[in-house]
Amino acid sequence: MTQVIVALDVGAIQREEDLLKSLKDAIIWYKVGLRLFTAHGKRAVDLVRRHGGKVFLDLKLHDIPQTVAHAVHEAQRLGADAVSIHLMGGPDMIAAAASVSPRPRLWGVTVLTSMSPKDVRIFHPGARVPTLVKSLAKSGWMHGADATICSAREVAYLRRQLPHLDMRFVTPGIRPKGAALNDQVRVMTPGEAAALGIDFIVVGRPITHAPDPRKAALDILAEMKASSPRSLETA
Numbered sequence: 001m002t003q004v005i006v007a008l009d010v011g012a013i014q015r016e017e018d019l020l021k022s023l024k025d026a027i028i029w030y031k032v033g034l035r036l037f038t039a040h041g042k043r044a045v046d047l048v049r050r051h052g053g054k055v056f057l058d059l060k061l062h063d064i065p066q067t068v069a070h071a072v073h074e075a076q077r078l079g080a081d082a083v084s085i086h087l088m089g090g091p092d093m094i095a096a097a098a099s100v101s102p103r104p105r106l107w108g109v110t111v112l113t114s115m116s117p118k119d120v121r122i123f124h125p126g127a128r129v130p131t132l133v134k135s136l137a138k139s140g141w142m143h144g145a146d147a148t149i150c151s152a153r154e155v156a157y158l159r160r161q162l163p164h165l166d167m168r169f170v171t172p173g174i175r176p177k178g179a180a181l182n183d184q185v186r187v188m189t190p191g192e193a194a195a196l197g198i199d200f201i202v203v204g205r206p207i208t209h210a211p212d213p214r215k216a217a218l219d220i221l222a223e224m225k226a227s228s229p230r231s232l233e234t235a
């Protein structure tokens with residue numbers, strides 16, 4: 001079943017706490033990303049845990065293998081339930097991160113959706129974004145990452161291209177029908193994501209900027225529940 005991760009993209013700890021109180025028991029997973037973690041560190045993680053939530057520490061680690069492995073170890077000590085890495089860090093880096101035991105779930109970013117085809121060609125001449133996404137997702141799967149972070153619009157493509165890999169997916173860029181797109185371009189609704197069997201959707205502003213965040217979250221959960229799973233052939 002698809003689960004919702006609420007992206008706590010806020011700068012103030014009080015705002016984080018208000019959201020956690022408002023979403024209590026409706027949402028289990030919360031994303032602590034670069035902004036909140038740089039501003040408040042362990043305090044931001046502890047707050048989620050004190051409210052009974054699970055933490056996705058979205059730091060997108062990318063460094064030499066040993067450094068990333070140490071950071072994954074520290075993320076475990078911090079109490080993170082999942083941590084992200086850049087799959088572009090290479091097979092050795094992914095494998096080193098995956099070899100840490102115990103460790104949080106390891107979720108691998110393919111190509112940032114903010115990167116244009118022109119950007120990608122700067123460091124991979126001739127590369128096409130979908131091909132690169134596929135290679136990175138495959139590398140993540142082969143070297144021990146537990147899930148692929150990518151656009152929801154890429155999930156059906158990856159399943160078609162890599163039919164033998166039982167890949168899990170974590171996808172941002174989710175917008176309920178009629179919601180503001182903000183800076184997201186290629187979006188998918190929560191219902192469509194649930195029908196595709198995506199494991200986790202990351203939702204920020206449609207919940208955190210809503211006049212009533214709890215109602216916005218419950219509406220999203222209801223929409224997901226109502227959508228029936230679709231077969232891979234029709235996806």
Ligand code: C5P
Binds near residue numbers: 009114151182
């Ligand atoms: O507010 P919104 O729902 O757009 O937030 C989505 C979250 O997912 C943000 O924390 C954003 O940084 C993250 N994200 C994204 N697109 C990516 C990777 C991460 O929107 N390709």
